[in-house]
Amino acid sequence: MPNFLPLATTPLETPLLRAIRDIHTRFTPLHDGEVASYIPELGKADPDHFGIAVATTDGHVYEAGDTAVPFTIQSVSKAIVYALALDMLGSEKVEAAIGVEPSGEAFNSIRLKADNRPFNAMVNAGAICCSGLLAEAAGDEAFELIRTTLSRFAGRELEVDDAVFQSERQTGDRNRAIAYLLRTYGGVRGDVDHILDTYFRQCSVLVTARDLAVMGASFANHGVNPVTGEMVASNYAVARTLAVMISSGMYDFAGEWIYRVGVPAKSGVGGGILAALPSQLGLGIFSPRLDAHGNSVRGLRTCSALSDAFDLHMLSRRDDVRTCIAADYDFRTVPSKPGRQPHEQSILEQRSGSIRVLELAGKLSFATMDYVTRRLTDPAGVPAFLILNLHRVSTITDAGLRLFTGLIRNQLPASTTTVIAGVEGNSPVAPQVKAMKEEGVRVRIFPTYDAAVDWAEDQIVYRHGGFSQIGIEADLSGQALLAGLSPQELADLSRLGTRVVFDAGTRIIDANEPPARVYFLVRGMVSVRSMHDVRLSTLIPGMAFGELALIDQPRSADVWADTEAVCLEISAEQFRAFQETHARAADRIMRNLAILLAGRVRMATARIDMLTG
Amino acid sequence: MPNFLPLATTPLETPLLRAIRDIHTRFTPLHDGEVASYIPELGKADPDHFGIAVATTDGHVYEAGDTAVPFTIQSVSKAIVYALALDMLGSEKVEAAIGVEPSGEAFNSIRLKADNRPFNAMVNAGAICCSGLLAEAAGDEAFELIRTTLSRFAGRELEVDDAVFQSERQTGDRNRAIAYLLRTYGGVRGDVDHILDTYFRQCSVLVTARDLAVMGASFANHGVNPVTGEMVASNYAVARTLAVMISSGMYDFAGEWIYRVGVPAKSGVGGGILAALPSQLGLGIFSPRLDAHGNSVRGLRTCSALSDAFDLHMLSRRDDVRTCIAADYDFRTVPSKPGRQPHEQSILEQRSGSIRVLELAGKLSFATMDYVTRRLTDPAGVPAFLILNLHRVSTITDAGLRLFTGLIRNQLPASTTTVIAGVEGNSPVAPQVKAMKEEGVRVRIFPTYDAAVDWAEDQIVYRHGGFSQIGIEADLSGQALLAGLSPQELADLSRLGTRVVFDAGTRIIDANEPPARVYFLVRGMVSVRSMHDVRLSTLIPGMAFGELALIDQPRSADVWADTEAVCLEISAEQFRAFQETHARAADRIMRNLAILLAGRVRMATARIDMLTG
Structure with missing residues (x-):
């Protein structure tokens, strides 16, 4: 039993x-x-x-x-x-x-x-x-x-x-x-x-x-x-x-x-x-x-x-419209997601009010959707990017949809980009969101919250020149994974690896393959994507990926070249050889890796706290 | 601008x-x-x-x-x-x-x-x-x-x-x-x-x-x-x-x-x-x-x-009752949470059908709650632990609450323990859940999903003798963090540290204090709790905690002694001294730490996928 x-x-x-x-x-x-x-x-x-x-x-x-x-x-x-x-x-x-x-x-x-x-x-x-x-x-x-x-x-x-x-x-x-x-x-x-x-x-x-x-x-x-x-x-x-x-x-x-x-x-x-x-x-x-x-x-x-x-009486309805907004925040109060380089972080921090997120919940009816629209009547509170997360929305009524459409079409200024997040194919509200899009309502739709935030952040970073250095070659000294290594150690490591060029659109890492190499991005831009092809983060020169190969841990995501990408590729064997001759440096790298991972655990825990909070 | x-x-x-x-x-x-x-x-x-x-x-x-x-x-x-x-x-x-x-x-x-x-x-x-x-x-x-x-x-x-x-x-x-x-x-x-x-x-x-x-x-x-x-x-x-x-x-x-x-x-x-x-x-x-x-x-x-x-006509209601169940699974299909020892994992895997989770969403009204109760009419489908996650529930109507109460009181067999998760103090449904509890309905309530699953898993592990080894002293050789160390290296490390005994109910680690020590649990049970006092995981002999001290990373959670707990305590300085004399072992420990952290990142990512999926 x-x-x-x-x-x-x-x-x-x-x-x-x-x-x-x-x-x-x-x-x-x-x-x-x-x-x-x-x-x-x-x-x-x-x-x-x-x-x-x-x-x-x-x-x-x-x-x-x-x-x-x-x-x-x-x-x-x-x-x-x-x-x-x-x-x-x-x-x-x-x-x-x-x-x-x-x-x-x-x-x-x-x-x-x-x-x-x-x-x-x-x-x-x-x-x-x-x-x-x-x-x-x-x-x-x-x-x-x-x-x-x-x-x-x-x-x-x-x-x-x-x-x-x-x-x-x-x-x-x-x-x-x-x-x-x-x-x-x-x-x-x-x-x-x-x-x-x-x-x-x-x-x-x-x-x-x-x-x-x-x-x-x-x-x-x-x-x-x-x-x-x-x-x-x-x-x-x-x-x-x-x-x-x-x-x-x-x-x-x-x-x-x-x-x-x-x-x-x-x-x-x-x-x-x-x-x-x-x-x-x-x-x-x-x-x-x-x-x-x-x-x-x-x-x-x-x-x-x-x-x-x-309480079956037709007039016996009991709803509190206020429960339809589960959260309302901008990134002044919530830290941005991981995976950004310091200069991107700095652009995003300066413009932390540019993204506002409303997490909606339950049924978007006439009354609840009207309440949502009223949260967005102050022009000063309407940001460049408004992310409406529908992940917890169970229904949108016809009247709710009418107000939703009106919000985007007539209420919000043209300077605001509306982003709908949390609508995957099997979402109960996918048909209505699709219908809205087909009616020509100007809106971006993403299956997950993370993908929507990433996209909006990329837009902000891009508008403020954040990607200008994609084309500039980065040397290894800025790599967080290699922090604390001497110039000589960096030069030795660099000599050990192979310089590889990937065309835009190439899959550099397949999550299903065994982990064999770590890559240091030298020029160009790559994106890390989940099994469901959701972009988890964007990497630019000075960042590494595939680093779990150093500890023989399985991959969890694909990595794709968004532009032509130049990388220094180091195999697990090469790294082991380096370790033999450079014990202090290798130990330092392992420690850096643990620190990077500890940061990711912290970020993920904070995210889970937010999602379940 | x-x-x-x-x-x-x-x-x-x-x-x-x-x-x-x-x-x-x-x-x-x-x-x-x-x-x-x-x-x-x-x-x-x-x-x-x-x-x-x-x-x-x-x-x-x-x-x-x-x-x-x-x-x-x-x-x-x-x-x-x-x-x-x-x-x-x-x-x-x-x-x-x-x-x-x-x-x-x-x-x-x-x-x-x-x-x-x-x-x-x-x-x-x-x-x-x-x-x-x-x-x-x-x-x-x-x-x-x-x-x-x-x-x-x-x-x-x-x-x-x-x-x-x-x-x-x-x-x-x-x-x-x-x-x-x-x-x-x-x-x-x-x-x-x-x-x-x-x-x-x-x-x-x-x-x-x-x-x-x-x-x-x-x-x-x-x-x-x-x-x-x-x-x-x-x-x-x-x-x-x-x-x-x-x-x-x-x-x-x-x-x-x-x-x-x-x-x-x-x-x-x-x-x-x-x-x-x-x-x-x-x-x-x-x-x-x-x-x-x-x-x-x-x-x-x-x-x-x-x-x-x-569509303001009082008879114009449009709801699909089916949207009130966002997910319905047991742990045969979803992996359990991290933080379990192998023998606990094995107990849980053998009894993976003992926990069933219904993730409810939106408004629990007469019609939707009736639908929920009908998902639980097959005696074979009613498990030892039924977790109802109300995190996404925006409202419970009076009629919905009546059916909810009836479900627990009359429909479910006495052998089923009902657990309500996702009801924090500020939850819109907290008053109703509290009222249900006060009426004497036999139900366990947890603020988060994680806490509910942890508790239910502990119950299962406990019922099947999983905690019998709390009282048995574990030596360091079983520690994942110390995997690959030689008996001599283990003995040296052990000599370096201090054996400390904490009374049940003591806070061993305060998340707000700087990270100064790592602890290897030798006997007893401790729990890791979030800032909001939610139990994140339970540790038993053979497991370590506070290990981020080894890489000077801030704490993210408190650790409390659930029972009298005997630990081997090693300070960051002592570990640095060990590192000087035992380079190979220290490197190995750092690598083990990175592996442990990589596992946590994977688990957390899987959890986020589930929450946002």
Whole structure:
């Protein structure tokens, strides 16, 4: 038992599953309410059935109780058929025919708005009008279109309960009256029987609590069914349908629903409730006993209990915008990275305010990104190089992206170069950053923070003549690795080595090869790059590389010639020979090497402190 | 010009400010609608006034146009007075007296619900009832209480426009009728004139668009005025008031409002609109021309335009729960940290699956935390030590914390030790983690990832007898720093040094002191700790510390004796003396030191790669 494995092999119960099971147990004894009886077939439902299903936006479904028992969808269908109509017929046409105001009346009210439109698509008049629009457009195909759409929302093929359909048709005089009234005002056109058949059939589709949860999750997931991955409705249709569900989905209980629960929902007299909270979850409940409004009693209680337990109310958002900036500094307060020569260090130190770094974190939304932009309103605080490190950013919303783009395009002066760091290929925000770049936003993008800082520092050093000495030949006396050696010792070492010229673009050291040589750079510029081709540092004349060969330690990075590079190359064997004859000098070099490495350890530790701090 | 400062000195214009100014410019030419005239004083308003203010939840206020022009608050007061009543009288009493359903009628309708309660507190009947409840409870102080509350929401002292108040009183017969009707049913008690005076005065309080924005931001900020920092309403009152605003705040335009804008709002016939989006913003608009519903025409257009531009609709949430897990690994895939002895390494390698790390990121909400819990349902995947690194977590919501607690308390088996890492004192989630701990949740908390891994590894090493040799005396031959030395050289070095015994709990090395000695640990255990008292590594017999003294490099960490610790102490002078007489051995030691340091650089680089990768 090496890994302390627990003995159980059944899946562990997550807190949400536990909560759902608890709620199911708690409300099972609740026997208030009556099974719908105005359609004889509905009265046959088993009043004790009770199922709760929760589907997440990543496609997991939690279930408790009778989640596989089929029942007719009834009015829950209205939400999905409305979304279908918006997508298929266009919002203009649908919105012209059906209002979006709560009616304040029972679901089967025949009353219309003052302009003779149905109040909304969640009451019978609006739903019949909606089915009528589809029947007009699709003719005999209308119902199959609806059934297919309901099936795609559920992620499986749904069928009609023919007995219920016949029962609906036989007892549907009130709906017949509504349909004829609508035709009076042009709300529906064509054959009323065909329209009503479409509507009655749509109400008679069989679903389970699990189906309703997945349907809800398809709404919550912005129109993509998270179980099948299929796009089942447009963003627009989803957003508008949820809005109507909020104001009118729970019959004449809407205000109370918003007050107490605050999750868009639609109930049906079959005992089903579908609820959908964007980016959070879909909820499906089945329990056939209804209250006076026609809503499932246990369904309402379950929604309330879940909303209370987990603050699901749509207005319950709690974010502190300030947490989106994890750090904000320039290099006056943070030391620059290692790998710079003293004269470069001196240029960078004089201009330590030229680079400002904002480390962003979490979600860049409207509110958080606005906060970020406000940190950059003082012209004196906007540097030549602004590095925005997105490494810890998990999401950028559309609105956040709009403000981000506006920041770079309009807010920052032209003298500021914006650099985005921390966006590797697998970053969750890579697509948005790429889109921004493709839109022509003037920005430099680097996969890592280090690469971004290096690039910005190089720009500063370059602008201030720091690379002018690339072309000047450096002798060995300035080499930190050779500090303390006498002129004679330096001359002897120099004689021992070989002068080698590398063309620009040559790989001088391959990290995967065994360490065999140390190089002293005499002229030109080389860069040290990680396995992932990230430039770790830039070396100029007077600096050495490959020095771990002196102690037979493996390479950790490649070295490339950025320009033509002249080097004094000394092999490990040559150095051993030098050591034989120059013990004092060799000991000195080893000590210098230890000092250089100790400095690197310090720098790396400081960097880790900053990253984890 | 060392820092490339731009020449401008006025604040840079953020994208949101730019958008607000653009919208202001766009709608300024809009002259539709009429100034309210049913109260003669209101008719005197300048119809061209137009101000837009946006207040953020961190207390910044953006303004465009006439945001400092005073006007009477009118029905906007209803929202705040309702919140006040909920807080002062208790929700039970208020909710028993006033409904929460939209009325579907004009704001001044005299119609009541079937149970003779006003439909909601946003129509005149409900607001009069609300003021009546306050008048009943506070008597003559009622209005001053209301004025003070409005002032606290606005963050400044507000005054009454006496001319408007007199005008309201003289023309208030409809409201008088409503008040008497309410008294018939016990909806208000006591002197109707006093109640109406309170109500008319409340409507006549002078505010600016800026005031409405700050009031809105107080709602958006969960009851804390973000400008003054004062708590002005409870969470409960804020949430319930916003819910009623959503369903009934825009008079009989509610459904359309939810459909098109989706931000809780309240308008007044003075031309003001207050809107509040939780955790996002407060919005205040002033433009006196009203549409047929009594809503400011330019105000509605501004709300719509802002909502469209920045997806402010309350149902417009877009999060991918999957981004909350930045990494998920055990030590089968990631090498353990440095600083372990070979026998410890071997224990750890055999049990590399005993530690699993989840690096969490962004916001731990209901949905994301549920996703995290679902990653831990497979009993075979739940290790002895589960390290949850919260370093990149920006927020934990209440619901997220509930699931987090449930995960540790109920889901994970007792054989799993949960370790929370990355929570330093200044972490945004430190309070929640502390609260969890105080509630008795069995969890270990470490400020850094490294400290957490070290601790968990120590536990594993300890459980498998890894520290049994702490008590066994190690001779110098096993020291990596002395590898390759002859027995004679070791004996000579040993003779040179001093055997020192440190009590448990002694600080052996102070990072701030100059490096003067190297220590070879002979018996016991010591730990290397950072300036912030984070344990960087644990050393056991056979390991050295303080070795940078050999190359005169500054200390970077403290070393403490965990147990009684026996060391061979060698000063820098003694080592120099050894070097004189033992050149070969000293050279060897220097080379060993370079090798040790090269290993540390490699490890640190790998760690940085992981942190930034």
